[in-house]
Amino acid sequence: MVRRKPLKLAAQDADDLAVISAALQDAVAQLGDLRFDRRRRRFTAVLNRFRWEDKGPGQAWRTRSALDFSSVLSASSKRLKQDSPGAIVSLLAVTFEPGETPGGRVRLSFSGGGEMQLEVECIDALLADISVPWPAKGRPSHETPE
Template identity: 30%
Template sequence: MPDPLKLVATEIEDMQILSAALEGLITSAGEMSYLRPARAFTVMGSRFRWEEPAAQDEDSKSWHRIRSGVYIGDVIAVKASGISQQRPREVLELLSLSTHVGEDMETEITFNFAGGGTLRIKAECINVTLTDTGDAWKTDHRPTHETAPLADQDN
């Protein structure tokens, strides 16, 4: 089994890699924290291990998940739509991350969830880290999604 991932994103191309690694992340509002004084936002969840060779085989049934944390630094503001803090255990499945970088390098990172929920994080720059924690476990389910409209991403 591959080693746990630790990915650092500082450029928009890095965010595309992070988005692919995080597709299918299962989380909840209770696993998200905005640490305003530290200007940081964190998300914990159960990540599907796309980097494993078996992940590409729809018939494999030899798939794994692992607990993962996402840290976003230099955060200015956070806005959620379609995600209720009143239901901290409601399951959210991540479809993708979208990233937009303005002329002044100010960045908007959007977490696009199944069911239409979004989380928009405004930051001074791209400063994101994905870290796997603990041991992976076997799962019988491989994420599959209908094509959904997502926020634009710069290239």
């Protein structure tokens, strides 16, 4: 059964960010929906999130979600086609590498080796569902090496 209550999570440290990362595993987005606003020092991403919290057999669900980071000093990317805003990416993980306390680097890792790196003054993130869930075409699976 689908849980209709929207998910809303905040992160202020690496442990909190790990929870957001788990909720976003296998989320998909268009590259044009990943944006850095240098003037506002804010990075936002709008993604179609797989609802891992809806456990059990039966229908799987996705929902539109917004991820927001404040206090972002800079953003860079590797192996992402920035000139292709319609290109689809699949998010694997969101991690934090400490730097000068409380800052560091937030890394968004995508399938195929692409990544976004955010230099942040501190971890200040919010993940919120912004749509009603819809049936997913399938459940993401990850092959484990033998």
